[in-house]
Amino acid sequence: MAWRDAKASRVRLLLFMASIILGIAAVVSIQLFSINLKDNIQLQSKALMGADYIIDSRKQPTERAQAIIDSLNPDASEVNFVSMIAFPKSGGTKLVKVRALKGDFPFYGTIDTEPASAASTYQDSGGALVDATLLLQFDIQPGDSIKVGELTLPIAGALKAIPGTTAISTSVAPSVIIPNRFVESTELLQFGSRKEYQFFYKASDTLNLSQFEEKINPMLEAENSDLDTHTSTSERLGNRYDNVGKFLYLAAFIALLLGCVGIASSVHIYIKEKLRAIAVLKCMGASRKQSFLIFLIQIAGIGVTGGLVGSLIGVGLQVLFPYILQEFLPFAVEISISFQPILIGVFLGLFMSVLFALLPLLRTWYVSPLEVLRINEKASQGPKKARFFVFAGILIFLFLFSLWLLEDILYAFGFVGATLITFAVLAGTALLSMKLIRTYFPKRWGFISRQSLLNLFRPNNQTVVLVVAIGLGTFLISTLYFTKDILLAKTDIEQSAETANMIILDLQTDQRDAVEQQLIENDLPTLDNISLVTMRMQKIKDQQVNEIRQDSTSQIRGWILNHEFRTTYRDTLIDSEEIIEGEWIPELESGDPVKISISDNLAEDAKLRVGDAVVFNVQGVLMETTVGSIRKVDWGQIQLNFSIVFPKGVLEKAPQFNVITTAVPDEEASAKLQRNLVAKFPNVSVIDLRQVYTILEDILDKISWIINFMAFFSILTGIIVLIGSVRTSKYQRIKESVLLRTLGAKNTQILKITALEYLFLGLLGSLVGILLALVSSFCLALLVFKEPFVPSLIPFLVFLPGITLLVLVIGLSNIQTVLRSSPLEVLRKEG
Template identity: 75%
Template sequence: MAWRDAKASKVRLLLFIASIILGIAAVVSIQLFSTNLKDNIQSQSKTLMGADFIIDSRQEPTARAKAIIDSLNPDASEVNFVSMVAFPKNGGSKLVKVRGLEGNFPFYGKIKSEPETAASVYQESGGALVDATLLLQFNIKPGDSIKIGALTLPISGALKSIPGSSAIASSVAPPVVIPYRFVEATELLQFGSRKEYQYFYKASDTLNLKRLEDKLEPILDLENADLDTHTSTTRRLGKRYENVGRFLNLAAFIALLLGCIGIASSVHIYIKEKLSAIAVLKCMGASRGQSFLIFLIQIAGIGVIGGLVGSLIGVALQFVFPYLLKDFLPFTLEITISVQPIAIGIFLGFFMSVLFALLPLLRTWFVSPLDVLRVNVNASQEPQKIRVLVYGAILVFLFLFSLWLIKDAWYAAGFVLATVFTFSMLALVALAFIKTIKRFFPKHWNFTARQGLLNLFRPNNQTVVLVVAIGLGTFLISTLYFTKDILLAKTEVGQSTKNANIIILDVQPNQREAVAKSITSQNLPVLDNIPLVTMRMHSLKGRLVNDIRQDSTRQIRGWILNHEFRTTYRDSLIASEELLEGKWTPRLKPDEPVTISISDNLASDAKLTIGDAVVFNVQGVLMETTVGSIRKVDWSQMQLNFSIVFPEGVLEQAPQFNVFTTSAPNETSSATLQQDLVAKYPNVSIIDLRQIYTIIEDILDKVSWIINFMAFFSILTGVIVLIGSVRTSKYQRIKESVLLRTLGAKNKHILQISALEYVFLGLLGSLVGMLLALISSLCLAVFVFKEPFLPSSTPFLVFLPGITLLVLGIGLSNIQTVLRSSPLEILRREG
């Protein structure tokens, strides 16, 4: 009977199975895509370092540090240092960062050069890769030579980007890459030279980098060495990756909910139409269990088939993604497929179908044989207790599913409560709307307008069901869109003139005005003019730094004790800072105690709190200070941030230099500016950050496109399910429209009546859903993504009229059969 009835009702069950397939396909594809994307982008993020982890030291490693380095068997090594280089072709000179590389570095990403082959042959050919902007600046081409100390090498190619160039603090000049074996021949590494040794490692899949860092970092810290993993190096992007994962999980949750709405609405109408047939079956001797099992088997079987088909579609989409993304992603998207998502998809299809169809299915149990003769549409109702149990089971399922997605019980509970709240609000608004129309019914309107309103509360109406379906669909789609905007607002780096990409160092006080004039004369903005004073810590809370350094039980991090701090002074906080503790001091009067502001990470590593004493050695002069405030610094913003900030009125007379920042729109303008400044001010050093922007922007572009794609995919799913929800009302409209035609109504009257009804439903459902989406998106922004929320007007300008027109179009298509056929023909067909 289940098979025969399904064959006879295949057209009406099409909406049901479509809802399952779409919901499961969306969940499986998003979950698989999320996993593959996370793996791929995580792998790509390693290009910022070029390795899984690095051990580095500012001096030749000690015996103990060298033993640790050798025991881990480094795959590549580097020594880098800052030096002036010369170009024999035209006598030009420039401060650069020389990187002597040995081994197969990088392990992730690649060195980009012009010509492309230069990056792979420079080691064997014994040439140098020189920063592309530097070559433009001095009119040098591959094939010319560069002089580094006592060594002259041919230039193999122009260096466009190289992994490992993201450490801005240590990059005081454009990079020049040479083979490691030539470093000694430069004769530049003498006693006291500032240099850095780096050892690169490619980790096995089984190596726990976090455990390795926790174990070795304290040991290496005592040896003045450091261990950095690729995750710590890319910490600036970590929050974005975390939010992208949350967004994809939200998209999967929304896709499942949309599928559930489609299942519930289609089965609700399907079973409602079968109640009279079930009553006939019971008159012929069928038991409650038999009539119930007929439709349970039918729904469960379709759920399994829909889950299988949806899973296969979700898996198939994974193989389409590389072709869809090939023009957007500069890396090959590697897809891995397992049996687990297919099994989960089939289970979800079965469980969703049975659970969300259970309430209408239970009505078959309580159908009485007398319902064949009864006209009352509410003759068969399940007991209130059973209804509560089913609703409880649905809530538990949604909670467990969201917990599986986001791995956080509080967030999962929040999603479920938000869904229940939205559902309840939509149902209450629909009921209030019906009561309001009944109470203030416009009796003086014309016939078609009155009939359109009457349809909203006539017997067997679907106002509440459709308002909830339309509203919930609009709510989910709008929430997804608003959330997409929250994330995309944070995936912009260096896209406007407000972001500095050129840093000009070592500007002396008597050069400030002239350097600023040189920048503005080339139509470039002076973004920052920051004074810098270098100093070291002499004592902390009364203990000399030398004594603390010798204490093996100290809790203060080693970098604090050895670091040369570059500090500044100003009278206000900047955009990347937030005061956490204490009081900000803008300016000190003469003879007032010096209070400083420190960053929260410095306070944590140095174990400092408000009121603690710190003595600095300012280039030979000791200065007593007190911690007056602690700031939270957003190091993710690509600008000059400082661990230590002095108030004005303290360091103005100290030996200092200034840092200017500007933004060059292209490589040519950057080179022109650098040529002009180096020619006029040989002591000035210039850092071009565009190489770092290139790597970061590539990754953020990938993230942006994927967010847009997944939002579009889920929104499309929601629109299709919305179509299914409205189409389920077709069979309730046919008989009434036929009766109207029998009584003499013309086609235009029927169209007007139906149009008004669906416009009311579409406007009400979509408007309430959108307003609720604003509230939910604000909560998501504040509590989940921890980002500011600026709502877009697009949903109100596009979704509100768009969904209303969509509902109107589907509703009018429902009665096309009535308009094209005679009343008697339709009545016979329906009978």
């Protein structure tokens, strides 16, 4: 019976199955990729780092830090810094990261070179390993030479890969590896030069790295050094893609929830139309159990089939993600496909279809044989206790599913709570609108208008079901769109003729005028000439920094106590800054108390307010200051931003170095300037931001593609659910439309009555859904993604009329059978 009835209702059941398929496909593909990514990170964390743990320091380690480093007996070490290098053969120059290695690094993974032997011989032969892409770019071969500062070395081989680098870092500053013994000969490590010392260790299998890190790291942090293990590196790698991952999980959750809504609304109307047939079966002797199982088997079969098809699609989809993400993942993700996701998909399809169909299915249990004779089609809803258990089961399923997907109990509660509130608001809106229409019914309106309004609250109405289905679909689709905008808001990189696209770093004070003259000779502007002064905090309010370090109850963040701040001084704010508290002090006279401006994140982490005192150690000289203002800084802008800004008249005589920014019109002008600068000032580093813009745009394009694809995927699911919900509602109005035709109503009148009804339902449901989406998206931006929210007009301008029109078109297509055929023919066909 289940099979025969399903064949007769295959169009409605196929729409029902489509929502299951798309929901399961989204969940399986995203979950599978997430699992594969985490597994690969854990498996390759040692190979990514090249060691079990690393100790690093941004400057020459202190005596105590060096004693700790030596006591642990490092197996290898390096000093690395960013610098310009030159190729004497071609005259080309490039900003690179120089890694001066000592020892047999890496211990895990390999240095991949061409020729392969260069990785093991460059230390003894005294050659350099140069990034392979860089050699191709400048048409250089192994055997040619490279100039690093004042040192010229032969190129031993092309460097293809080394642990500790990514595609992004090597694109911005390609790696050049040289033997450590040649560092002093480069003469590049001068005052203000940015450098990092790293010490690599291979641990025994018995060492507990987590406990070891907890014990050693506080001692190193007190000495401005840091310990990093391969396990903490794998955690950070997982967190790097956090917001994109959250969005993908949100898309999967929404796609599945849309599928659940499609199941509930479709089965509700489908079963409502089957009540008369069930009553006939019971008249012929069918038991409650038999009539219930007929439709339960149908729903379960569709759930299993939909789950299986959705799982197979999901497995196929997740293979695309590594291909899209390969440019900004630090390793190639190996995809392993097993039967587990297919089994999960089939189980989800079966469980969610049966669970969300159970409430309308309960009605089959309580249908009386007398329903055959009764005109009133309102059947028993079943006892409240049974419905309560079904509702409880649905809530538990949603909570457990969201907890499994999001792995955060607060987020899970939040999603379930938001879903309940949305259902309640939509159902309440539908019931309130019915009550208002009934109370203030326009009795003087024409027949067509009155008939369409009557359809909204008379028995057998579909107002609540369709407003909830349309509203929830629109809500989820709009939420996804608003959320997509939140994540993509930072992908627009604005560039103009006045925007700095080249930064000249590490200028000594006596080189500043000569570099500016060089820019003038090349017809390039000096956009910024910024002086940098390095300092550390010595005292915060009335407490010494060393005392705060030892105070376990202190709320001040640890990085504040150990950080070497690069500060500047100026008399104006820049575009990325805004005063949110206090008063901006542009300049001070000699003898005035020093009032500084700090960023809002520094104020929060250091627990500082306007008027608080801070003492800085400026190259051995203590300087007393007071917080004069707090600035909100947009760190997302690609320009030089500072946590601490001094007014003019304070730091001019302090030891300092400079940064100059300019704007170059094209690649030829950029190359010419870099060649001239490197030839005259070998210690200077140049960052060509045009390359950074290109790399960032490429990465963001890939992220945008995934976000847009998953948004489209879930929106498509929502549209199919809406089509299914509205399509199955046609059986609500067929008999009434046939009766109207029998009484003499014209086709145009029936069309207008139906159009007005569906227009009202579509407009009400989609408008409330979009308004709810605004609220939910604001909460997501604030609490989950921690990004600013600027709502788009697209949902109001496109989704609102688009979904209303879609509902109207489907609603009108529902009665085409009535309009094309005679009333008797329609009744026989539907019977």
